[in-house]
Amino acid sequence: MRLVIGQTGAPTAVVNRSVAGFLSRAAGHEVLLARGGPDALVRAKLDPLPPGGIPADEVGRGGSWLGGGRRATTPEDVDAIVSGLAARTVDGLCLVGGNGTMALLDAVARRAAERGLPLRTAGVPKTIDNDLDGVDHAPGYASAARYVSTVVQDIARDHRAMAGIEPVRIVETMGRATGWLALAATLPVPGDDEHVVHRVYPPELGFDVEEFLADVAGLVERRGRALVVVSEGTAADLTAAPVHAANHTTLLVGGVARRLAELVTTRLGLPARGEVLGVAQRCASHLVSTTDAVEAAEVGELAARTLLDPSAPTATMVGLQRLPGPGYRAHHPLVPLADVASRVRTVPERWRTRDPARLGDFHAWLAPLVTTPQAACTAATALEAI
Numbered sequence: 254m255r256l257v258i259g260q261t262g263a264p265t266a267v268v269n270r271s272v273a274g275f276l277s278r279a280a281g282h283e284v285l286l287a288r289g290g291p292d293a294l295v296r297a298k299l300d301p302l303p304p305g306g307i308p309a310d311e312v313g314r315g316g317s318w319l320g321g322g323r324r325a326t327t328p329e330d331v332d333a334i335v336s337g338l339a340a341r342t343v344d345g346l347c348l349v350g351g352n353g354t355m356a357l358l359d360a361v362a363r364r365a366a367e368r369g370l371p372l373r374t375a376g377v378p379k380t381i382d383n384d385l386d387g388v389d390h391a392p393g394y395a396s397a398a399r400y401v402s403t404v405v406q407d408i409a410r411d412h413r414a415m416a417g418i419e420p421v422r423i424v425e426t427m428g429r430a431t432g433w434l435a436l437a438a439t440l441p442v443p444g445d446d447e448h449v450v451h452r453v454y455p456p457e458l459g460f461d462v463e464e465f466l467a468d469v470a471g472l473v474e475r476r477g478r479a480l481v482v483v484s485e486g487t488a489a490d491l492t493a494a495p496v497h498a499a500n501h502t503t504l505l506v507g508g509v510a511r512r513l514a515e516l517v518t519t520r521l522g523l524p525a526r527g528e529v530l531g532v533a534q535r536c537a538s539h540l541v542s543t544t545d546a547v548e549a550a551e552v553g554e555l556a557a558r559t560l561l562d563p564s565a566p567t568a569t570m571v572g573l574q575r576l577p578g579p580g581y582r583a584h585h586p587l588v589p590l591a592d593v594a595s596r597v598r599t600v601p602e603r604w605r606t607r608d609p610a611r612l613g614d615f616h617a618w619l620a621p622l623v624t625t626p627q628a629a630c631t632a633a634t635a636l637e638a639i
Contacts, residue, residue: 255342256560257299259287260349261324261357262379263532264317265393266400266541267549269307271349271377272318274553276306282561285341290322291357295330297337313546315536323353331360338365338372345373345560349553351380351391355570356594362568373563375556376570376590379549381535383433386596387588388573390622392552393535395545398437399623400537401426404530405438409448409480416478421469421517421525425510427534428484430456432600434534435484439609440616440623450609451479456486457600458607462516468607470521483510485529542623548573548583555585581621 258275260268276284284306285299293299311318324330338346338361348358355376365372378388381397405424412422426434432455439450451472454460465488472479491512511527518525552571559565569587576582604615 254344254561255283255285256345256347256557257285257287257338257341257343258319258347258349259290259294260317260319260321260379261290261354262350263321263381263535264315265379265381265535265549266315266396266538267392267545268349268379269312269314269316269318270546270549271379271392271553273307273312274550274555275347275377275557276302276553277550278554278557279561285343286319289320291324291326291330291334292322293320294334294337295324295326297333297340299337299341299343313538313541315538319349326357326360328360331357331364334361335364335368335370335372339368339370343372345375347375347377347556347560349377349379351378351382351385352593352595352597354379355385355590358570359568359590359594362590373560373567374569374590375559375567376593377552377556378570378573381434382428382431384428384431384598385593386598387570387593388598389575389583390573392545392549392573394433395542395548395622396537396540397427397434397534398440398619399542399545400534400540401434401438401530402440402619402623403540405450405482406440406442406445406448408528409450412478412480413448419524419526420473420478421481421514421523422479423481423483423510423513423517423525423527425483425485425508425527425529427530428456429486430597430599431486432457432484432605435482435487436600436604436612436615437619437623438482439612440619441609449480450482451476452481452607453609453612454481454483454487454607455600455605456484456489457605460488462488462491465513466516466520469517469523473523481513483513485509488513544581544622552585559587 284302287293362374378391380391383394428434514525514527572586572588
């Protein structure tokens with residue numbers, strides 16, 4: 254068979270593992286690479302897989318061996334993609350990405366079917382924002398969450414030391430319209446009650462400047478300092494950030510934390526610092542979650558297996574769900590693309606709070622993804638459950 258694999262959107266710390274898993278399962282078949290995201294598909298720029306496939310030293314690195322990219326695709330773009338694949342007699346297309354990617358893949362699958370072309374399609378989930386339906390958590394999120402929780406714990410220690418001259422510190426995480434990463438920053442160190450996040454502001458709760466300022470003033474009065482975490486999508490009107498741009502095609506460079514710090518200083522008279530964690534959240538290979546690394550490879554491998562098996566469903570995304578019972582175990586049901594395309598998975602109501610002390614259930618959900626190395630061993634049983 255002739256297969257094509259591409260990635261859209263931004264890299265994650267484990268996306269190259271998904272590509273490696275796909276190529277491992279597709280060994281013996283012809284694989285073409287769509288390098289550079291959806292633009293490569295629209296232009297039908299499909300490169301042959303180089304001898305040896307993805308270099309071994311690239312698999313564990315951040316960034317993206319395939320390259321990323323975003324595009325607000327039109328029906329004409331979709332038709333061009335289908336025509337390009339047909340011209341190269343491609344049998345199966347795999348795209349790695351989030352809800353926008355799955356929408357594109359769903360559109361390609363539907364157009365190919367309308368034209369009577371036997372194109373098989375499979376999606377590989379990938380997003381640090383964790384805003385993708387069809388998964389308990391998306392590959393890439395656990396490593397980003399591990400980075401955020403580790404770094405913010407150290408920021409908390411630094412802040413406590415500097416509280417006398419810098420009583421307010423506001424840390425900004427990624428997350429356009431969802432607070433999954435901001436909540437991850439509140440993961441506490443067991444037994445450490447001093448170096449904690451005092452407040453978290455996820456976008457799902459909305460934002461009011463006056464309430465925020467009153468909250469910060471109260472924290473400083475009671476605790477002597479305030480350490481606050483905000484998502485980049487919180488209070489977007491303060492920065493004119495285009496949070497809801499089609500397919501995330503408008504760049505967000507961060508800045509709401511700094512804007513809020515300015516307001517704290519000017520309105521409350523309290524010295525404040527705004528910290529933007531930046532792109533390190535999605536590409537820090539030195540803090541990759543072990544579980545994340547295993548699961549990223551698994552979903553890539555299963556996507557190739559699905560494309561190569563004519564009896565398997567097509568137009569699906571490889572899911573990722575927890576199995577019931579003690580400990581952490583995962584499996585990978587196939588999810589119809591139509592069920593996940595363009596849908597945003599927000600933080601559930603039960604975890605929508607600004608008080609980290611009320612997030613014990615969320616912390617229990619997150620802990621095996623970022624802090625338990627042995628979880629990778631049980632996660633490796635996922636393919637056995639298929």
